[in-house]
Amino acid sequence: MTGRVADAFARAREEGRAALVGYLPAGFPTVEGSVEALRTMVAGGCDVIEIGLPYSDPVMDGPTIQAAAQQALDRGMRTSDVLHVVEETAATGVPTLVMTYWNPVERYGVERFAADLASAGGAGLITPDLIPDEAGAWLDASDAHDLERVFLVAPSSTEERLRFTTEHCRGFVYATAVMGVTGARESTSALAEPLVARTRAVTGVPIGVGLGVSNGAQAAEVARYADGVIVGSAFVRRVLDAGDDRERATKELRALTEDLAAGVRRG
Numbered sequence: 001m002t003g004r005v006a007d008a009f010a011r012a013r014e015e016g017r018a019a020l021v022g023y024l025p026a027g028f029p030t031v032e033g034s035v036e037a038l039r040t041m042v043a044g045g046c047d048v049i050e051i052g053l054p055y056s057d058p059v060m061d062g063p064t065i066q067a068a069a070q071q072a073l074d075r076g077m078r079t080s081d082v083l084h085v086v087e088e089t090a091a092t093g094v095p096t097l098v099m100t101y102w103n104p105v106e107r108y109g110v111e112r113f114a115a116d117l118a119s120a121g122g123a124g125l126i127t128p129d130l131i132p133d134e135a136g137a138w139l140d141a142s143d144a145h146d147l148e149r150v151f152l153v154a155p156s157s158t159e160e161r162l163r164f165t166t167e168h169c170r171g172f173v174y175a176t177a178v179m180g181v182t183g184a185r186e187s188t189s190a191l192a193e194p195l196v197a198r199t200r201a202v203t204g205v206p207i208g209v210g211l212g213v214s215n216g217a218q219a220a221e222v223a224r225y226a227d228g229v230i231v232g233s234a235f236v237r238r239v240l241d242a243g244d245d246r247e248r249a250t251k252e253l254r255a256l257t258e259d260l261a262a263g264v265r266r267g
Contacts, residue, residue, distance in 0.1 A: 003148040004095035004123045005171035008047045009206035009227055018223035018264040020045055021208055022257065023099060023232035025052035025065065026085040027072030029239060033246065034072075035088040037239060040250050042092045044257025048228070049089055050126060053082050053100035064233045067240060079108050083120045090121030097150065097171070099126040105138070114141035124148030124171055132168035139168065150174050150208075153199055155191040166203035172228055173199055177211040193225045215256075216263030223267020231260055 012019035022041045026034050038049055054069035054077050082098065090096040098117060105113045105125070117125070124147040130138065132151055142149045148171030153162055155177065166173050177192030196207050208228030213219050215234070222229045238256055242249035 003146065003171055005048055005097060005148045005150075006206065008095050009172055009208075012047055012264075013206075013227065015265075018219075018226055018267055019047040019206075019208070019228040020219070020257075020261050020264045021048040021050060021228050021230040022046035022235055022260075023050040023052060023230065024235050024239070025054050025068045025072055026082040027054055027075060027077035028068040028236070029071060029244075029249075030075060031077070031081050031085060033239075033249075034085050036246070037235075037249065037253055038085070038089045039092060040253045041235065041257050042089070042094045044254045045261025046094060046257060049094055049096045050099045050230070050232070051082065051085055051089060051096060052232075053079065053098055053104055055101045055104055064236050064240065068236045079104060079113075083116055083122075086117065086122045087120040090123070095123040095171075096121065097124050097126055097148070098122055099128070102127055102130040110137040110141050111144075114138075114145045114147055118145040118147060122147070124150065126150040126152075126174060128152055128174075128176075132165055135168070142170070152176050153195065155195050157195075157198075159198065159202065162199050163202040166199065166205055169203075169205050172206040172208045173203065174230070175199060175207050175209045175226070177209055192222065196225050213260070216259035216261075216266070219260045219263030220266040223264040229260070229264050229267075234260075 009019045054072040150171050151165045151169050152174045175195050199207050206227035208230050209222050209226040210230035213231050219229045238252040239249045
């Protein structure tokens with residue numbers, strides 16, 4: 001079964017490049033501010049969008065994304081607001097995933113969340129703390145609503161684990177090539193390319209790499225071996241640094257996205 005995210009990766013591959021996947025939390029800096037920011041990222045060249053569902057215990061997120069999510073929560077961000085941001089972003093035509101810890105989905109109701117996400121035009125979920133072994137309810141709900149599901153693999157994953165995880169992925173496989181929390185880094189990880197090679201040996205599903213890419217040069221480096229380059233903290237940092245200056249945030253987001261989009265085309 002293919003879907004919108006898989007199709008976006010296929011189009012990028014036909015163009016001889018990696019896909020650019022951009023992340024921003026919903027509700028940051030505000031609900032409508034996040035919609036504006038995400039549309040700017042789409043206009044700048046993102047092929048796929050990840051919308052974060054802010055959560056009060058983000059154990060896998062670095063300080064930049066934690067700060068953004070906390071701002072959203074402090075302003076009363078609700079799951080219904082996340083779905084609104086999904087709907088507004090998906091209306092651009094770019095495949096739109098939600099990235100979320102599993103607890104908020106369980107609280108909302110797995111079947112209800114899947115139905116509402118599909119109704120909003122969402123393409124599926126990235127679930128960093130959910131493994132396929134424990135994802136029975138989500139596997140059923142995603143099948144029922146034709147949603148893509150993205151699970152994570154890591155440098156510590158065994159071949160058996162890589163095979164099992166990728167068998168349950170639709171859209172792409174998320175290769176977390178840095179051990180530890182998320183965040184932009186000054187250099188890319190030496191663990192990334194071997195992880196992609198090991199993952200590619202067991203699956204034909206596209207592989208996206210997230211490891212703290214923050215500029216076009218790093219994007220080009222990752223694009224040499226990955227099917228997709230995932231960028232989160234660098235986008236969030238631009239909005240954080242702009243503070244209440246929305247014009248500055250828009251300008252810097254557009255410039256960063258265009259730099260990254262050029263980078264994935266150089267890889």
